[in-house]
Amino acid sequence: MRAFNHLVGLAVLALAAGPALAQTDYPLTINNCGVDVTFAAAPERVVTIKSTATEMLLALGLGEKIVGVGFQDGPVPEPWAAAAADLSVLSEKLPSQEVVLEVEPDLVYGGWESNFAADGAGERASLAALGVASYVSPPACRSITPAKLSFEGLFADIAEMGTIFDVSSAADALIAEQKATLESIAPDTRGLTALWYSSGTKTPYVGAGSNAPAMMMAALGLTNIMGDVDDGWISASWEAIVDANPDVIILVDAAWNPVAQKKKLLAENPITSQLDAVVHERYLVVPFAASEAGVRNVGASVDMAAQLAALSFDR
Template sequence: MLRFLGTVSIAALVAGSLAACATSTPAASPSNADSKSTIENCGFEVPMSPPPQRVVTIKSTSTEMLLALGLSDRIVGTAFQDGPLPENLETPTPLPVLADKVPSEEVVLEANPDLVYAGWESNFSVDGAGTREDLASLGVRTYVSPAACKEPQFQPKKLTFDDIEQEISQIADLFDVSADELIAKQRATLKGIAKDTRGLTALWFSSGSDIPYVGAGIGAPELIMQTIGLKNIAASIDDTWASYSWESVIAADPDVIVLVDSSWNSKDKKISILESNPATANLTAVKEHRYLIVPFAASEAGVRTADAAADLARQLAAIP
């Protein structure tokens, strides 16, 4: 026991001095260098040490974050994946799958994790993976992608790439690995995006048919659209995503429509919804097929947001 404590304190010392080095050199990233013992996550205190060894990830954003940081060996189970992994994050052997949907608490605990990392706050509930309090009392740490915090005081006022970088460095700190390479890559991707200057307006059509569910003013859709030079017609709604009305869409007659492609509501289904409704069939974007496509898993804030923006910018440039 004493020896164990010794190792821990030496490790802490080493980590501390490394952190000190990091702060003395010009910081390449907003890395959380002070040796805090806990991080605040959607208003919930999460102990920092020791670095998690056995992680259950819920939703694609959390899985992909760990893969992007080279932490695939720490994942003991994935659940509720929104779609296939992007090519650059594919693993040689498939990751273990606990459940197609939100796993129950018992399934999560059976995997014996020391961290459950979820893409949505609502994944932690009594009828889901268990509440954060419950899991904490069993010694299991929990972490929610901060962009998905729902309480007003913790939700990003308006999501920026800095928020996403902060999640990357926070996770890197937690696992005691470096975020520098990933963050540098993200910044390079963003730098490479040629912003469209035509002043085009856009609808981000996420799901729904009678009542469209669209990207609103403060979440990842708005961030991506702003990055590539599109003006979101639903930007005035102070929410990440929101229910909208076809009448408002028609009144705005957007120049392009971003279609979110998912297995349950594919881009083709969305196109047929738009074309079969006589009122929306006459929209400029529908008549001229001015569509941009984004996979659902890339449409939520995470390591794919920059790539999604770059991809959509390329598609947009190809639209006359």
Template sequence: MPSRRTSSAVLHPRRPRPRRGAAATSLGAVGLAALLAACSSGTAGEGDPTTDGEAAPSGTAGHGTTATGYPLTVDDCGFEVTFDAAPERVVTIKSSTTEMLLALGLGDRIVASAFLDGPVPDSLADTAAQVPAVAEPLSDQVPGAEAVLGLEPDLVYAGWESNLTADGAGDRETLAQLGVATYVSPAACKAPAYMPDPLTFDDVFAEITEVGEIFDAQDAASDLVAEQRATLDGVTPDDRGLTALWYSSGDDIPYVGAGIGAPQMIMDAVGLENVAADVEDTWTSYAWEEAIAADPDVLVLVDATWNSAEAKIERLESNAATAEMTAVREGRYLTIPFPATEAGVRNVDAVVDLAAQLEALDL
């Protein structure tokens, strides 16, 4: 098989990884190695803009930032990952990681995207249309290890730790043995020593900065952080002491934004008091009886392709108990697309959008 371009990665597990990986086939190191040995140049990265030649260098430091000195080692959710060079062939899993690279002008590095949570925002639509791997995702779930390795990536950039398991895109140790680096969005780290508690916009901006360093794209990262800080600073939080429930999914038992994750961070910036803020988690199950008793002033409804805001409104208004909530009676709904609910480059725009929706309500 042809030689592979890789960012050599050494990963040492420090913490166990949690549960969920929605995926295809479990492979051990021997099976993955056998798969790699069978790879051929005619099948890897077909249609990817980097396949026909070396990718153009991205993010060379130019206005006061320092170019990345490789090897670069980062501690990611308890794993030390060493990059010997800027990744050139990246598999992104979840919208948050795909949109991060697009926003940094690194779409040419994406050889496959998967498990996207919805369309990219309008601000990235033109950029995404130019990246075949984003325009036509590899999978609508976590891809299996065979599919990932068949693309010969040098990095798998995952939105959740649970994306990187033997039953998912491959476990981190095995992928490292095969020369494939892994990086998980730091906001999604679950071990107590690494989970942001609470998540802040500084954490979001820190990921942008770190990804910029990994890819030697510091200028693009610096510009993006400065732009987002300025936009966030331009939002005046509502000062009326309005309460809100962030309703993500669920019927008999709603799943809501709790007190330390992206929903709390966004509501704080908008000026809304989260009625589930005392739950020490990013998301939590929440009894309807509690929601009805709290009687929030507004409801923030997550709009997902599999559970739309319209469906939630119908459910709320057709149930005799929830129909008596003030926010339901008065139609006080704010909506947010699901991809904007996880830590990433869309959070600041989500604040702007929700603040505008709140201002438009007749309260």
């Protein structure tokens, strides 16, 4: 977390020093997950669903525009905690359309495309008919297949959000700081393989080859044992994991499936207990909110690089 805090601190200083220039011409139309979204002006009242959406706006200095949050994956990191302290929580889980509309948003920004359902925040067409724009984090698109995620693609998403809100200078500053920090990572050269274990007990849900897990593992110099599967996350089998016998296991720390629970399962399951990574406790830990595509990926990669460098492979 120290590297992440340093990264965000530098970005905050850059944002404070940067010029406030109006750069966006409205009306602005953006194709988002196959849906054309038109903004007559910069959004002023935003509902964010999922931590990735909330933290994107906080990182761009747009916290005052957030009128409600829902389905947050964990606490906001300390550098943004003050800005997030007064955010109104609409629902601990996915808020309904009725709850969302009560705060009169002009934009609903979702971290998952599935957030926009009739039994959720509302279908995108339904919201549009009511004059409410919607935006899905591009790597989370499902109605169209997103490109394999890269840090350059992630930086392009930050730039797009800067354009939407007419804060391109802030977005440019954030991108510059993230690029500089990303370049500080020295990929591991030991030829190590890794498993990204997100959740699941009987059937493990793991990081595959095309989204944030693959992107971060590549930055670390790790070979993803599920990297040949063209998907973000997949349901795998413990037998396939045992056959691959990864050198390192990345554990996603989530409130509903914490690291301690994962370690206990791996150590007690006869199928996995003899894995080299389990026997020697070669684990890296990443918070759930930093495991999906967003502004925390760079900081999380730096933190995991330090964890990886500290691991011993002496027998």
